[in-house]
Amino acid sequence: MKKDKRLVLALDETVPARALAIAEAVAPHVDAIKINWPLVLSAGPGVIDQISQFSDVVCDFKVADIPNTVRLIVERSVARGASAVIVHAFTGPDSLEAAVDAAGRAEIYAVTEMSHPGGRVFTAPHAEEMARLGLDAGVSGFIAPATRPDRIAAIRRIAGDLKILSPGVGAQGGSVADALAAGADYAIVGRAIYGAADPAAAAADFASQAASR
Amino acid sequence: MKKDKRLVLALDETVPARALAIAEAVAPHVDAIKINWPLVLSAGPGVIDQISQFSDVVCDFKVADIPNTVRLIVERSVARGASAVIVHAFTGPDSLEAAVDAAGRAEIYAVTEMSHPGGRVFTAPHAEEMARLGLDAGVSGFIAPATRPDRIAAIRRIAGDLKILSPGVGAQGGSVADALAAGADYAIVGRAIYGAADPAAAAADFASQAASR
Numbered sequence: 001m002k003k004d005k006r007l008v009l010a011l012d013e014t015v016p017a018r019a020l021a022i023a024e025a026v027a028p029h030v031d032a033i034k035i036n037w038p039l040v041l042s043a044g045p046g047v048i049d050q051i052s053q054f055s056d057v058v059c060d061f062k063v064a065d066i067p068n069t070v071r072l073i074v075e076r077s078v079a080r081g082a083s084a085v086i087v088h089a090f091t092g093p094d095s096l097e098a099a100v101d102a103a104g105r106a107e108i109y110a111v112t113e114m115s116h117p118g119g120r121v122f123t124a125p126h127a128e129e130m131a132r133l134g135l136d137a138g139v140s141g142f143i144a145p146a147t148r149p150d151r152i153a154a155i156r157r158i159a160g161d162l163k164i165l166s167p168g169v170g171a172q173g174g175s176v177a178d179a180l181a182a183g184a185d186y187a188i189v190g191r192a193i194y195g196a197a198d199p200a201a202a203a204a205d206f207a208s209q210a211a212s213r
Numbered sequence: 214m215k216k217d218k219r220l221v222l223a224l225d226e227t228v229p230a231r232a233l234a235i236a237e238a239v240a241p242h243v244d245a246i247k248i249n250w251p252l253v254l255s256a257g258p259g260v261i262d263q264i265s266q267f268s269d270v271v272c273d274f275k276v277a278d279i280p281n282t283v284r285l286i287v288e289r290s291v292a293r294g295a296s297a298v299i300v301h302a303f304t305g306p307d308s309l310e311a312a313v314d315a316a317g318r319a320e321i322y323a324v325t326e327m328s329h330p331g332g333r334v335f336t337a338p339h340a341e342e343m344a345r346l347g348l349d350a351g352v353s354g355f356i357a358p359a360t361r362p363d364r365i366a367a368i369r370r371i372a373g374d375l376k377i378l379s380p381g382v383g384a385q386g387g388s389v390a391d392a393l394a395a396g397a398d399y400a401i402v403g404r405a406i407y408g409a410a411d412p413a414a415a416a417a418d419f420a421s422q423a424a425s426r
Contacts (some may be wrong), residue, residue, distance in 0.1 A: 036278070042258075073251055076227075076254040091331055093331050122304075194374070208221060
């Protein structure tokens, strides 16, 4: 995945035609477009192939299964054109290693904690431990919440040279500047881009915020 | 989901035509057919609609996301004909509640622990806590490994009248008799049915093992 704009679109629009139109318009302003299962359930898995024609695609599938199933999900996503797949780390070393192995030259990013209220119950207390598991398994990087720059900094201390993607910029309250300053490589912006009247202009604006850092 | 055969097929075959043929042949011998993301990535989400024409479908999507994404995944799965969706509990109360709410009259089953080696690192030590979270959120039941009947019994003590589905029967070493004796409502069998020369006959055999209990 290139690191030029330091910006990733979280394409959480689920109307297929609208999602594709936004993806194509925004692609020049971001390094990658992140999609999730709801879009696959509405548009079909071919949406990965389609978006990968004009952008790197991050499959935010939060894979959390036994090693063989993890392997199948990652293999099929990469075969369809995904540049990266997001997996959970709490499933343990063998599931993580299966993901890394199945990805080949594509990247695996591990979730170390989740920022919604329920995520603080179990995931947040174990975040550093999850990051170490990911490091040992050979992942390319981690997901850490832009809404909590202190958590990005904590993961950065463990992650070394690995990449950090930070969701939660824009509508959820995180800022590009704070996320990058805390150690993120990419800010992930969703609704503030795909829900804007002019998504391309909104993406260009976030990209300029990232560039000015 | 009916409870007649006390048997669920884990349809982990990912060649679409073969998966559908097996599903149709096995349907009369099981209460439901469980599918996972690899089949959706190969066959498309319409496979849920197709299988639901002749069987209850359990979407084993191990959903592990923020509440809004959980809601979208469950809603779309149920709209396509799923009778139940499997979610992780470790994402906390709000994600679980979103799943239950989005399911409407369909069922939500929560994973309390995973039986692969990596699952023992984080998931197993928290299984009872996960079951209590699920109970509070109003799930219909839990997933507990047939390979460890003691764990089924432990979850049964918390689950009260809720249902327990137990994967791992057959090729992974669990038995129908042990799983049901320990408190499971359904034994889930995968490869020993879908990989058999005659999947319908294999399913009938497992169903008779369940009936003789």
